Amino acid sequence: MHRTNTLKVTSISGRGRAYCATRHITKGTTVLISEPIATVVSQEWLPETCLWCFHCSYPRRNKVKAILTQDNKRKLPSETAGFCSETCKNLAITNHRCEEWDTVVNAYIAIDDEYRLREQHEGLATPATSEVDSNDYFGGNVTRQGQQAGNTIDLNDEAQAEGWIDTVWDMAVNSPAFLASKNSILPDTYKADMCKLIASCLIRKHHCDTADNDNLHIQSYSSLMQMQYNEISRFQSHFKKMILTDELAHELAKDMKIPTHAGQDFDTAIQYVPEEILADIEMYIFFASAFEKSKTPIEWAYDHRLFRQVLYREMSNSFGIWDPPEGSEPELLGWALHPVAVYFNHSCAPNIRKFRQGRNMVFIADQDIEDGQELCIAYGSVEEKVQARRARLSEHYSFWCQCTRCCQEST
Ligand SMILES: C[S@@+](CC[C@H](N)C(=O)[O-])C[C@H]1O[C@@H](n2cnc3c(N)ncnc32)[C@H](O)[C@@H]1O
Numbered sequence: 001m002h003r004t005n006t007l008k009v010t011s012i013s014g015r016g017r018a019y020c021a022t023r024h025i026t027k028g029t030t031v032l033i034s035e036p037i038a039t040v041v042s043q044e045w046l047p048e049t050c051l052w053c054f055h056c057s058y059p060r061r062n063k064v065k066a067i068l069t070q071d072n073k074r075k076l077p078s079e080t081a082g083f084c085s086e087t088c089k090n091l092a093i094t095n096h097r098c099e100e101w102d103t104v105v106n107a108y109i110a111i112d113d114e115y116r117l118r119e120q121h122e123g124l125a126t127p128a129t130s131e132v133d134s135n136d137y138f139g140g141n142v143t144r145q146g147q148q149a150g151n152t153i154d155l156n157d158e159a160q161a162e163g164w165i166d167t168v169w170d171m172a173v174n175s176p177a178f179l180a181s182k183n184s185i186l187p188d189t190y191k192a193d194m195c196k197l198i199a200s201c202l203i204r205k206h207h208c209d210t211a212d213n214d215n216l217h218i219q220s221y222s223s224l225m226q227m228q229y230n231e232i233s234r235f236q237s238h239f240k241k242m243i244l245t246d247e248l249a250h251e252l253a254k255d256m257k258i259p260t261h262a263g264q265d266f267d268t269a270i271q272y273v274p275e276e277i278l279a280d281i282e283m284y285i286f287f288a289s290a291f292e293k294s295k296t297p298i299e300w301a302y303d304h305r306l307f308r309q310v311l312y313r314e315m316s317n318s319f320g321i322w323d324p325p326e327g328s329e330p331e332l333l334g335w336a337l338h339p340v341a342v343y344f345n346h347s348c349a350p351n352i353r354k355f356r357q358g359r360n361m362v363f364i365a366d367q368d369i370e371d372g373q374e375l376c377i378a379y380g381s382v383e384e385k386v387q388a389r390r391a392r393l394s395e396h397y398s399f400w401c402q403c404t405r406c407c408q409e410s411t
Pocket residue numbers: 014015016017018227228230316317342343344345346347397398399400401402403
């Protein structure tokens with residue numbers, strides 16, 4: 001990690017925490033080089049991409065295998081994963097806590113195994129029945145944290161929304177009928193990849209919690225927890241979209257308020273859950289069943305709260321691993337989480353350019369920047385008109401862009 005003394009974290013109204021210049025920065029200055037805490041190479045590019053430095057040798061496969069499998073008949077994507085050299089393999093192993101690398105590889109295989117199993121049984125999902133009775137699970141009328149005693153739960157209120165969303169997850173993952181309706185659904189490969197990334201982070205948590213010898217050059221799970229958490233804003237933004245576009249949902253909750261009993265009865269609650277959030281729950285069910293069946297079951301895999309801790313940080317903070325690292329028409333090889341690099345807000349007129357250098361992300365001033373000025377990158381293309389840019393950012397990152405350019409162009 002290399003942080004220059006040119007930037008610091010401050011708070012900016014409407015945009016949260018942000019990196020700002022601590023002095024005049026001249027165009028071309030490197031302001032930050034950051035290492036990832038966790039990465040995943042997508043299933044599609046696994047055979048040709050080095051798990052450590054991300055060198056992609058397509059169409060040649062990696063020279064050094066990550067896993068020495070005995071079973072050639074049953075090759076899973078992760079069993080083809082590897083490194084471009086022994087040096088990269090050694091770096092991967094020594095840069096993890098003891099045993100950690102092995103657990104990560106086994107987690108990958110468990111996820112591939114579950115994916116393959118579902119691929120074989122695709123379309124055989126048991127339809128959901130209306131026999132779901134989550135009141136049994138909660139032991140009747142339980143009022144949970146954040147839930148008001150009045151007649152409605154206000155989803156605009158962060159604490160109420162948080163308590164209700166947590167309740168819905170609990171009800172969903174403890175409902176046998178709901179689980180039966182979801183446990184054969186084949187996720188898209190992107191979701192299986194995200195499960196691998198989440199597993200890597202939770203393995204780091206486990207090793208941070210239990211390791212005796214602290215390896216100081218390894219980034220801790222707590223650094224990941226400093227990243228912005230977007231579960232509530234994601235729920236609210238998809239809920240708003242749902243009540244605008246779905247007549248029934250509009251009738252049920254036009255003002256973001258839902259009846260209190262939707263926090264106690266799963267059949268009622270589920271009507272208020274946007275499909276994007278249902279897809280997140282499905283992803284967790286996939287994740288948990290992968291580890292339930294794995295040869296080395298991992299106890300933390302059955303905790304949706306831990307899964308959500310990472311999922312809703314990954315969503316607003318991960319960086320794509322692009323190849324070539326800079327330039328036109330790159331391929332997306334995977335994703336990486338960089339705890340130190342997450343304070344660059346988005347601007348539709350960015351002053352910082354980022355590119356990948358091997359495993360690291362490098363951030364360079366693209367113009368002269370004044371002392372105190374905010375340092376911003378672009379989260380994707382900034383070519384469209386203001387409404388289209390804001391809609392894309394809202395859809396993908398759950399925020400309404402408040403950059404100077406958007407604010408000027410929308411007045
Ligand atoms: C990678 S984080 C950046 C750091 C973040 N501001 C924080 O406090 O941790 C991305 C989040 O920052 C906020 N953000 C970034 N750029 C923004 C912008 N142009 N307008 C409004 N919010 C922005 C959004 O909440 C977004 O989900």
